[in-house]
Amino acid sequence: MKKKFIIALLTTVSLILLFSHSDDNPAVKFLNSLNQNQRDKAQLPFDDTSRTFWHFIPGSRFPRPGIQLNEINTSQKELVNELLQSFLSETGYLKTKKIIALENVLLEITGDSVKRDPGKYFVAFYGNPEIDSLWAWSFEGHHLSLNFTVLNGKTIIAPRFIGASPATIPSGTRKGERTLxxxxxxxxxxxxxxxxxxxxxxxxxxxxxxxxxxxxxxxxxxxxxxxxxxxxxxxxxxxxxxxxxxxxxxxxxxxxxxxxxxxxxxxxxxxxxxxxxxxxxxxxxxxxxxxxxxxxxxxxxxxxxxxxxxxxxxxxxxxxxxxxxxxxxxxxxxxxxx
Structure with missing residues (x-):
């Protein structure tokens, strides 16, 4: 009886630790914030062929797997930011945000709101970070392709594509600002x-x-x-x-x-x-x-x-x-x- 009690206790503690850890996991927090339709779009099997299918051209020209920033609300976007911050350095995160912001500069220059849209960046998950030891996720759009693979908490971030256009902003309130x-x-x-x-x-x-x-x-x-x-x-x-x-x-x-x-x-x-x-x-x-x-x-x-x-x-x-x-x-x- 005592042995059964100890086993039950250990199982309960393990479950508590698992869910407590999951609550702190920004990937799990983001996925749990989605409704079922959104989650079906954002989460794919780990072996889905799209996991290694990447590009750096605008989202309007190359639709990606996953869910667009345009398709989620403000609080969910904040969870994406938290996710990026937890997987990148401060430098990496700031570069990512600057590159997304350049879409607004290109919009000013070209007037093309279809092609130049800071909401056309995609988040995609492969596998389930809540229960799988091996899973992956990506953040991708114009001039960004960040690919993360996780095994038992160890993360590989590759390939990493980071681009900038304009590299030096030629006019406007941000004239002279440089990226990369x-x-x-x-x-x-x-x-x-x-x-x-x-x-x-x-x-x-x-x-x-x-x-x-x-x-x-x-x-x-x-x-x-x-x-x-x-x-x-x-x-x-x-x-x-x-x-x-x-x-x-x-x-x-x-x-x-x-x-x-x-x-x-x-x-x-x-x-x-x-x-x-x-x-x-x-x-x-x-x-x-x-x-x-x-x-x-x-x-x-x-x-x-x-x-x-x-x-x-x-x-x-x-x-x-x-x-x-x-x-x-x-x-x-x-x-x-x-």
Missing amino acids: DKEEDLGLELINSFTGEQRKLAIFKQKPFSNIVTGNSIEVDPLAPVGIKFEEMNHDQQLVFLTLLNEYLSTIPAIQAEKRMENIKKEEMDEVRFAWAGATVSGEGHYYRIQGKSFLIEFDNTQSNANHIHTVWRDFNGDFGRDLIREHYKYSKHHKHD
């Missing part, structure tokens, strides 16, 4: 710090690409190993390079960013390269990439008279949580004999 300025300025500072011999190594193409090379590919392999190696830079150049690399990592929570930087320094820094194409001055089209053994960063500013930035972080093995999913299937009893 550090990604551009640090790249230009680095390429212009190189000696003639270093530039021969770094610049692999005189004309820039018209966009990021990998586009919206579901999966990417390493590109050609072009550019200058980290070890071929002097000390000051290496510091600028690491500051630039950290700017891309600063989008994700600090603990994750620090751990990733440590791993890159420890395991692949001798293979990391910085490669440039195009002009080496602002206002003219330019492109660069940073590539290591496990990751690729692309930066492109060629469109709209070089006032339209695209950046992306790709993980060769970790995009859409592929490494986490492999881990899940390897150790999950449910899948051991599949």
Whole structure:
């Protein structure tokens, strides 16, 4: 009798802890705020093929899975903000909000309220964060594609696409405001710090690409190993390079960013390269990439008279949580004999 009582007590405590944790989970809070029609739209099976189907063009041109910000109320939008804040760093969250706000600038410039709409950003969930150990979610729209995969509380955030148009606001009350300025300025500072011999190594193409090379590919392999190696830079150049690399990592929570930087320094820094194409001055089209053994960063500013930035972080093995999913299937009893 005593044993049964203890088991019952432990079960009750476990359930209390589970639901108490769920109440604090911003993903669960958001999903529970939706009515059934909204939830049916927002939540899909984990293995739905749309999970890896992404893009960065406006929502009016490329309808996404999930639910639009236009389809939820103010309090639900606040829960989306809470969700983004909990999965991104403060820097990542602020960049996300600035990029969404640029839709209003584009609306002023173009007058096209169909194409330029800050409400056409989509939230989609794959699996159930309340009960599943493995689940995912995405936040996507014009110039944003943020993809999160979660396994037992561990999160992978890749691919991460962040863009800005206009990169520098040309007129109006926000004239001169820049988005993704550090990604551009640090790249230009680095390429212009190189000696003639270093530039021969770094610049692999005189004309820039018209966009990021990998586009919206579901999966990417390493590109050609072009550019200058980290070890071929002097000390000051290496510091600028690491500051630039950290700017891309600063989008994700600090603990994750620090751990990733440590791993890159420890395991692949001798293979990391910085490669440039195009002009080496602002206002003219330019492109660069940073590539290591496990990751690729692309930066492109060629469109709209070089006032339209695209950046992306790709993980060769970790995009859409592929490494986490492999881990899940390897150790999950449910899948051991599949």
